[in-house]
Every structure is written in C-alpha cells, then in structure tokens.
Amino acid sequence: MTQPFWETTPLDQMTADEWESLCDGCGKCCLEKFEDEDTGRIVYSRVACQLLGLDSCRCTDYANRARLMPDCVTLVPQVLESPKWLPETCAYRLLSEGQPLPDWHPLITGDPQSVVDAGESVRGRVIGPENGDNPLMHLIDWVR
Numbered sequence: 645m646t647q648p649f650w651e652t653t654p655l656d657q658m659t660a661d662e663w664e665s666l667c668d669g670c671g672k673c674c675l676e677k678f679e680d681e682d683t684g685r686i687v688y689s690r691v692a693c694q695l696l697g698l699d700s701c702r703c704t705d706y707a708n709r710a711r712l713m714p715d716c717v718t719l720v721p722q723v724l725e726s727p728k729w730l731p732e733t734c735a736y737r738l739l740s741e742g743q744p745l746p747d748w749h750p751l752i753t754g755d756p757q758s759v760v761d762a763g764e765s766v767r768g769r770v771i772g773p774e775n776g777d778n779p780l781m782h783l784i785d786w787v788r
Contacts, residue, residue, distance in 0.1 A: 671770070676691040678780070695712065696770075701765055
C-alpha cells in the first residue's frame, strides 16, 4: 500500500496541486486575529476577510487576493517556519510541525463536507467586515 503524498513529500517539494489540496476549506485563517502581547497567543475574532465567501469558506478572488488584500499572507513553505498564526488544525501548520492530518480532513475522508461535519468550519459562525467594525468586540474562543 502506498503512503499518501503528505506523509512522504516535504512541503517544499509538493506540486502546486498537492500544496493546494492541503487546505481543508475551514476558513479559520481568513479571520481577523490578534497576538496577545503578554503571552504571544493568537486570538481570533469572528470577523472574516472581505474576500472570504461566508457560505463556501473559500476566497472569492483567490488569484488576486494578495493584491486586493495587502495583509493576506500567501502560504509558501518559507512562511511555515513560524506557523503559530495559523489555526492549530491547519494541515500546513500540522505538517510543518511533523504532526498528522486530523481524521476529518478531506484528504483522508475524501469528502469536503467532513470539515463542516466535524465542526471545524467557520461556516455560519462568522460575520463579514461590514458587520464587525471593531473586531476586538467579536473575539472568539472556538477556534483551536
């Protein structure tokens, strides 16, 4: 039996398709977040980036996101040298830290709905920036 690519291929050697398939579509990385100056802990708000489709939990203009949203971080292996700003369940972070994918990840289940069924998606739990004028008033603790 052949091992899946994410267990055998280093992140910096993955094809573009392999790399993109690591995203589970949870949408957590597209939330406004803050770093606690005292603890270094990343704290999430429920305010989403204006490009996040609130139903699809996918970027509505993925190809142009870095140009349209200057704060958007384009994920490349070099960015993962310090991945603490990514959700603890993020495949990119987990693999960069030598951890396995969660059992609900679509690459394991074969079903993109598994992230929603596992309660890991932001679908139905976030607001657009037009409704979150002060993200600090919308802090959440359900993102692991």
